[in-house]
Amino acid sequence: MTTEVQSEEGVEGSASQPERMVIIAASGDLDKAWPVLILATTGAAYGLDVTVFFTFWGLTILKRPDAGISGEDWRQKMLSIFAKGSSDHLKLSTLNFAGMGPWMMKGLASDKNVASVQELLELAKDMGVTLMPCQMTMDLMGLSLDDMIDGLSEPAGAGSAIGLMKEASINLFI
Amino acid sequence: MADITVDARGLQCPMPVLKISQAMNKATAGQTVELVASDRGALSDIPAWAADMGHTIKEQFESDGEYHFVVEKRSG
Numbered sequence: 504m505t506t507e508v509q510s511e512e513g514v515e516g517s518a519s520q521p522e523r524m525v526i527i528a529a530s531g532d533l534d535k536a537w538p539v540l541i542l543a544t545t546g547a548a549y550g551l552d553v554t555v556f557f558t559f560w561g562l563t564i565l566k567r568p569d570a571g572i573s574g575e576d577w578r579q580k581m582l583s584i585f586a587k588g589s590s591d592h593l594k595l596s597t598l599n600f601a602g603m604g605p606w607m608m609k610g611l612a613s614d615k616n617v618a619s620v621q622e623l624l625e626l627a628k629d630m631g632v633t634l635m636p637c638q639m640t641m642d643l644m645g646l647s648l649d650d651m652i653d654g655l656s657e658p659a660g661a662g663s664a665i666g667l668m669k670e671a672s673i674n675l676f677i
Numbered sequence: 678m679a680d681i682t683v684d685a686r687g688l689q690c691p692m693p694v695l696k697i698s699q700a701m702n703k704a705t706a707g708q709t710v711e712l713v714a715s716d717r718g719a720l721s722d723i724p725a726w727a728a729d730m731g732h733t734i735k736e737q738f739e740s741d742g743e744y745h746f747v748v749e750k751r752s753g
Contacts, residue, residue, distance in 0.1 A: 541690070541691050544691060544695055545691040545694055545695065547698075548691070548694050548695050548697075548698035548699075548726065549698075549726065549729060549730065550730060615689060616687045616688055616689055617689045617690075618688070618689070618691075618692055626695060629699075630695070630698075630699070
């Protein structure tokens with residue numbers, strides 16, 4: 504969407520591509536997922552062509568809430584049980600207290616009208632942010648696209664990420 | 678009176694910027710979008726966003742603890 508608007512009107516200084524922003528989301532913590540999505544959506548609001556590359560525990564943000572036990576290897580199955588994932592089950596990096604911390608944090612956010620991770624994920628998709636899962640970590644954890652939410656790009660690897668980051672004016676690892 | 682009005686009252690960062698950006702994408706060049714926000718961060722965020730995007734803030738005022746921004750879409 505952003506790309507269309509930019510190309511119709513032209514970008515100051517150059518009529519070509521909009522500037523690019525890449526975020527590597529490597530953490531499944533609630534307090535990391537939140538800034539990843541706040542910055543991704545705000546980047547899109549600034550007319551940037553934003554890609555978020557989800558790798559390692561970052562993939563758990565993209566898991567379906569109803570994804571069952573995944574993988575074929577018993578270790579992958581155990582991972583999918585212990586790291587249940589989905590944007591609704593993320594933990595805090597500190598003060599998690601077996602889920603008490605995230606529950607309090609999400610309650611506060613709701614009271615203060617702070618957009619939830621789920622809302623921001625939907626907004627990111629609406630605003631044209633590319634949500635790119637890492638193929639290698641999906642294979643490692645035994646995840647398929649069926650275990651993930653809709654609206655993701657094709658899984659890709661470090662080569663694609665570096666290719667995008669080389670052209671980007673903002674690169675973040677969160 | 679602005680061509681498009683966006684109510685972001687009660688919403689926190691980054692929603693005021695996202696809301697005005699979405700409205701601006703629907704506006705045509707020269708049209709104005711009025712944003713009403715209660716998030717104090719909008720006082721710095723909206724002018725920074727508008728300046729970067731090349732839009733013009735035609736009017737900005739505070740009334741009853743709410744911040745109003747009338748922004749004109751850049752002409753091209």
